[in-house]
Amino acid sequence: xxxxxxxxxxxxxxxxxxxxxxxxxxxxxxxxxxxxxxxxxxxxxxxxxxxxxxxxxxxxxxxxxxxxxxxxxxxxxxxxxxxxxxxxxxxxxxxxxxx
Amino acid sequence: xxxxxxxxxxxxxxxxxxxxxxxxxxxxxxxxxxxxxxxxxxxxxxxxxxxxxxxxxxxxxxxxxxxxxxxxxxxxxxxxxxxxxxxxxxxxxxxxxxxxxxxxxxxxxxxxxxxxxxxxxxxxxxxxxxxxxxxxxxxxxxxxxxxxxxxxxxxxxxxxxxxxxxxxxxxxxxxxxxxxxxxxxxxxxxxxxxxxxxxxxxxxxxxxxxxxxxxxxxxxxxxxxxxxxxxxxxxxxxxxxxxxxxxxxxxxxxxxxxxxxxxxxxxxxxxxxxxxxxxxxxxxxxxxxxxxxxxxxxxxxx
Numbered sequence: 001x002x003x004x005x006x007x008x009x010x011x012x013x014x015x016x017x018x019x020x021x022x023x024x025x026x027x028x029x030x031x032x033x034x035x036x037x038x039x040x041x042x043x044x045x046x047x048x049x050x051x052x053x054x055x056x057x058x059x060x061x062x063x064x065x066x067x068x069x070x071x072x073x074x075x076x077x078x079x080x081x082x083x084x085x086x087x088x089x090x091x092x093x094x095x096x097x098x099x
Numbered sequence: 100x101x102x103x104x105x106x107x108x109x110x111x112x113x114x115x116x117x118x119x120x121x122x123x124x125x126x127x128x129x130x131x132x133x134x135x136x137x138x139x140x141x142x143x144x145x146x147x148x149x150x151x152x153x154x155x156x157x158x159x160x161x162x163x164x165x166x167x168x169x170x171x172x173x174x175x176x177x178x179x180x181x182x183x184x185x186x187x188x189x190x191x192x193x194x195x196x197x198x199x200x201x202x203x204x205x206x207x208x209x210x211x212x213x214x215x216x217x218x219x220x221x222x223x224x225x226x227x228x229x230x231x232x233x234x235x236x237x238x239x240x241x242x243x244x245x246x247x248x249x250x251x252x253x254x255x256x257x258x259x260x261x262x263x264x265x266x267x268x269x270x271x272x273x274x275x276x277x278x279x280x281x282x283x284x285x286x287x288x289x290x291x292x293x294x295x296x297x298x299x300x301x302x303x304x305x306x307x308x309x310x311x312x313x314x315x316x317x318x319x320x321x322x323x324x325x326x327x328x329x330x331x332x333x334x335x336x337x338x339x340x341x342x343x344x345x346x347x348x349x350x351x352x353x354x355x356x357x358x359x360x361x362x363x364x365x366x367x368x369x370x371x372x373x374x375x376x377x378x379x380x381x382x383x384x385x386x387x388x389x390x391x392x393x394x395x396x397x398x399x400x401x
Binding site: 030096 | 242246278279280282283317323325327354355356357
């Protein structure tokens with residue numbers, strides 16, 4: 001039996017209301033997202049969003065990420081996702097092509 | 100060398116090699132003045148860099164050059180035991196035996212000197228950060244310094260054989276800050292590094308209310324900024340065996356295209372850090388947040 005009530009999930013669909021770049025020297029987050037469903041409003045930092053993304057990659061719900069991209073994310077986020085082989089495929093993107 | 104110590108510890112004061120100063124500091128007591136096997140009086144002390152025994156030349160009689168210290172190369176009664184391993188990393192060692200700094204080499208064992216420097220970093224981390232920030236004309240977040248310290252510990256930089264109480268802040272930056280992101284850190288307005296970065300496309304500096312002399316490095320909207328700090332080429336040069344000139348290259352690279360966008364040679368100040376540590380005024384200006392970070396991350400070595 002599915003533990004989720006799908007009707008309730010649809011009612012509570014979360015939307016991004018706004019985002020805010022943080023210009024604070026001592027804030028661990030550089031971007032905060034303000035989210036909203038029918039009943040609640042809450043905030044989530046960029047690092048949590050990345051954590052969710054990595055979770056989805058490790059579950060196989062999303063494809064692995066390029067190592068060059070993940071290495072840059074780690075530097076920006078002070079994280080170490082690029083050390084876990086479940087998260088990336090090797091690419092040789094240097095100089096970085098971001099376009 | 101032009102300085103000597105009378106205690107074989109990293110924290111011990113260093114004194115200029117000078118007849119009057121030697122007289123005041125040691126009162127010519129044993130073991131600092133001894134008769135050698137020929138009955139001649141010789142003056143001894145401790146090398147400020149490798150903590151080995153040194154003989155002081157030119158104190159009791161005039162010589163053509165200024166008084167200086169010379170490693171004894173052997174044990175001297177009452178002074179620390181001669182340590183050949185330490186000697187080879189001493190910038191004042193003879194050219195034949197001196198091992199130049201390189202990034203791969205680490206000491207194999209944790210000795211008393213390593214523990215003292217580790218404890219110095221732990222108890223004075225805020226002053227290490229203070230010295231390096233002033234030297235590089237930047238101010239970084241506590242989070243940044245916590246990560247730099249983490250890198251220093253993981254890479255066991257405290258075992259870097261050329262580490263001393265003089266160069267501790269600089270070597271901390273040299274290895275700990277390596278390849279860390281510049282984004283979101285503060286740069287001193289009109290400093291060389293600020294002017295070099297301000298010229299770049301996609302760079303925006305935002306002034307803050309906290310300190311009008313500094314501005315925060317940001318990206319232009321929609322552009323990812325991949326600027327990284329890089330340090331290289333640590334060199335020690337004992338000029339004429341007297342003055343120690345220690346340098347490293349401080350650079351900022353754009354990791355997106357591999358280009359170096361800023362480059363500066365940093366000369367280490369021989370007295371800045373230890374003067375800051377000993378400063379009585381500085382007692383009132385401790386940064387407890389940084390000290391807490393060091394206490395949490397730096398577990399006792401043994």
